[in-house]
């Protein structure tokens with residue numbers, strides 16, 4: 001755990017996924033060979049020749065608040081377009097409870113963006129219905145994301161199978177009156193604020209926690225792998241707006257290096273978070289020493 005002011009930062013894991021190296025179209029054999037030494041074994045598996053992608057929720061706890069940042073892929077969801085998340089059973093909820101988090105006691109869920117691996121545990125299957133997993137939590141999402149995913153608005157031209165995420169994980173939250181739309185740059189609580197990180201997804205937001213001269217930045221999918229700290233121009237094949245994703249990544253790396261901020265991305269392998277250090281005219285990733 002890491003402490004920043006009144007907040008304790010921890011995480012609850014859902015799954016670890018193998019990710020083909022085609023995640024980065026620009027990655028060649030030579031570059032991979034030059035970096036394997038520091039990537040293996042936490043970020044890259046030598047035997048299988050794949051990157052390791054974590055899917056987890058970040059937890060922020062204080063005496064008065066329990067906040068979940070992103071809700072992973074979820075159980076029982078129909079995901080014909082993402083076989084890895086299709087009708088999954090991951091034990092996430094049990095792990096959350098074992099970590100001392102009562103779903104009823106969660107008072108805020110921050111959804112950095114609305115891709116399927118970030119909103120799944122918004123709901124759980126109760127009989128035939130999707131019901132909120134965190135029934136007492138305000139769920140915070142950016143207006144741009146909700147508009148882009150709504151089958152009757154921005155997502156109308158996308159294939160109907162892609163609407164499942166909105167229908168089973170967003171609409172029930174709206175119906176329960178639990179969704180609060182934001183613009184992506186709000187102060188939420190003393191020391192906790194949102195900042196825009198568009199590109200990978202149109203309305204993606206980061207979460208900044210700041211106290212006593214320490215800064216933590218939850219940067220969602222601005223980077224998928226620490227290799228992108230060394231190669232900031234590389235986008236993952238999941239990035240929706242390639243140019244904007246690059247611009248945002250450059251800005252965040254510069255800011256993190258200048259501020260000495262702890263970066264907590266959504267998918268980095270153990271120890272899951274770290275710092276960005278300047279190394280000549282490049283950047284270097286320095287994993288955090290605390291176990292999260």
Ligand SMILES: [Zn+2]
Nearest residue numbers: 115117221266
């Ligand atoms: Zn993601």
